[in-house]
Amino acid sequence: MTQTRVARPPLSRRTIARLVQVAGLLDVLSTLAPHRRGHMSALMEFVPAFGVLSARAGTVVVGLLLIYLGAGLRRGKRRAWQVAVGLSALAVALHLLKGLDYYAAGVSAVLFVMLLATQDRFTALADRANRWRALQAFVGFAAAGFALGFVEIGIRVNHLVGTPGVAQWAEQAALGLVGVHGPLEFRHRFGGDIVAYTTGACGLLAVGVALVVLLRPGSRRPERGEEGEARLRELLERYGKADSLSYFATRADKSLMWSGNRAAVVAYRVVNGVSLAAGDPIGPESAWPEAIGAWLADAQAHGWTPAVLGCGNAAGKAYRKVGLDVVELGDEAIVDTATFSLNGRPMRGVRQAVNRMRRAGYTCRVVRQRDLGEAELAEAIRAADAFRDGPVERGFSMALSRLGDPRDGDCLLVLCHDESGTLRGLLQFVPWGADGLSLDLMRGDRSADNGLTELMVVTVLEEAPALGVRRVSLNFAVLRSVFARAEELGAGPVLRLWSRLLRIASRLWQIESLYRSNAKYLPSWSPRYLCFPTARDLPRIAVAAMRAEAFLPEPRLRRAPRRKPAEVTV
Structure with missing residues (x-):
């Protein structure tokens, strides 16, 4: 191909x-x-x-x-x-x-x-669905304009010349929608102008809104299929160790674009006219170009803007070869469990928080989801919902956004109970190959003692070697290098200004706090990249990414009719 x-x-x-x-x-x-x-x-x-x-x-x-x-x-x-x-x-x-x-x-x-x-x-x-939405918008605004014009004529019926019938009222209102003077004559010009301006404005609004809706960027409803799901999990078993984000391709809202022989796949979602892929392609690197080519061809056929959110170094090079620009988006914190220790001065703050929680009677249990009983799993799901900050489940590129699915038996849960046995916090890690974990879910009771998160993270890092886990991926830190370099001796004024601006943005999106919370475990940092066609596409891509991650609300539209399956083989 x-x-x-x-x-x-x-x-x-x-x-x-x-x-x-x-x-x-x-x-x-x-x-x-x-x-x-x-x-x-x-x-x-x-x-x-x-x-x-x-x-x-x-x-x-x-x-x-x-x-x-x-x-x-x-x-x-x-x-x-x-x-x-x-x-x-x-x-x-x-x-x-x-x-x-x-x-x-x-x-x-x-x-x-x-x-x-x-x-x-x-x-x-x-997008075929836009035609019906546009028609509905046009009919709605036109009907509203007709009704307003008809009512205004009725209000001013005493100002009409002669005694025209209701049919002529309707004709006047209908013709006014297209900017044509109807059969009615008003004794005062002002009354006629009001009716004309109202109906004419509604007519223009109906046409304008209908065309805007008609030209809205298209979308694609994910339809993965059982065969595609099975093949994806087969690839994850063989090649999932290459990327800590690979397991998140199993999200139900991601479409799958396969290479011709189904040796590799790109997981993506179409948001506001942006075909947004996440992480690396799954499969052997030799098969990546064909899967990437199929994904790009599909985006080009529909007029979508291709973009990649959070890919690694190898995938960034592959995407750059096909003409996409690549910039560093941030860094992923990865802890080597064999060398992790609470000893030493740099770990003093974490060590004190963990010891304080243990003295208070908090305990953690590390267990695979498949080993949990039904009652325990149901309790964990209820607690996760209760501890969630806000009604929206956030995540797309680095979150699974589900808990308790029978297909996720290999996921690892950390359940933290207080001295009375009440569940106060939980973490969920998804598999990263056979010997790795990637943090997915982090929830805690805000009324719990300070240090809950540190206790849960340290517990899984300490027990990881016994579980055969040698590396754990924690949270992703956006633009981490800016904060790190701004703290170095000799940092320039531009870098310090950029750091201050990010700290201001952190009040809304916790950019700096995520970096700080990761850095205290002394991880190694693995860069993640953003790939895009041109700089002018960045604003649209940023909005699409924030909508996919649920940081911005998505417009609620009537469910579109079924389209052909989004799982495509080229």
Whole structure:
């Protein structure tokens, strides 16, 4: 299979998108420019004043929508091209109706021809579910505008000329949605203008919102299948030791993209038009390029932005070979259990916290999930829910977001009880190959004594050698190197400023506290990377990553109809 290289959109496509956005900006600005009196007087002989105002408002909406379409055109979305063609043709008519603006109409006509001539560059598939959502939005806003206009006419019925019937009221409200004057005549112009502006605004809003919804980035509902799940776990048994995040590919919200012979797989999720892979591909490194190529080809076919969150060094090199940029995202704390000890001055704080908890009667039990009884497991699940900070289960790249699943029998739990036998805290570690553990879940009762987390972590590190575990991955520290280098002698002003900014951000996202909580166990630090096509995609990728990790709420939309399975073999 030929390896797909997605780096950046073709220059011609980027240029077309920029030109469409510039044309949209000119459309908006053209409504602010003064019009020639001769043109307006000639136009007013054929078009009423209300029609001219509607055309001016429509031109602004068309311009704003063309600016909005730039991102979709840049990603090669076919639907964005279709809408841009329609809007550019409409803009020609609107420029003429709003004041015989031949120059602006000519620009729109050139744009229309250019889009028709380059249609072969826009082939990315659209999300079918958006069509129904767009139709619902259009009908909803249009119906609201019609109802408001009808009610306003009823309120002003005494100001109407003659005695028109209800059918003419409805005709007036319906025509007002498209900016056309209806059959009713008002004794006072103000009343008629209010009805016209209300219905016209709702009509423009219906069209604008419907197009925005229609062009929303697509998504994909994960459908893994039993065969794919079994093959994934087979790969984890053979190659799971290569990456501490590999077991998190079993999350139900991740899709699977396989190489042709199913020797390797990329686990990913589509969020807000970003195809977000997490960790390294699973399988032998020789099969990675084919799986990566299939994933990139799928993203390109749908116009999604490919990105990789938290991959290791080897995978970062593989992604860089296909054209993605790679930057360091942070470091993963890994403790060697054979050399871990509470002795020594650097471990004084942890040692004191652990000894204090043990003197208070706290004890920890380290056990595989499969060895827990049903009652004990149910108690652990209830405690995890009770100790959770907030109603949302956070995690995507480095969290399993489930507890007690029968398929996770190899997961290791640390259960901490106080002197009365009450469960006060728990940790869950997922397998990292045959001799490693990766921290997944950390929950504790906030009313427990200080040092609960230290006791649980130290207990599993001390008992790890007896369990055949020689390495334990703790939390991930975002941009750890910034904090570490800022504390070194001779750190420059830029680095210190960057460190201060991260400390401010830590008030919301605990960036520094995670680094400090990991560093006290004296781990080795393994860098993790972010891979992306271009720097301009970083804001969208950041929003998608925060939504996937549940730090930002996801919009609640009606469940989409079934699509073809997301588990794909290429």
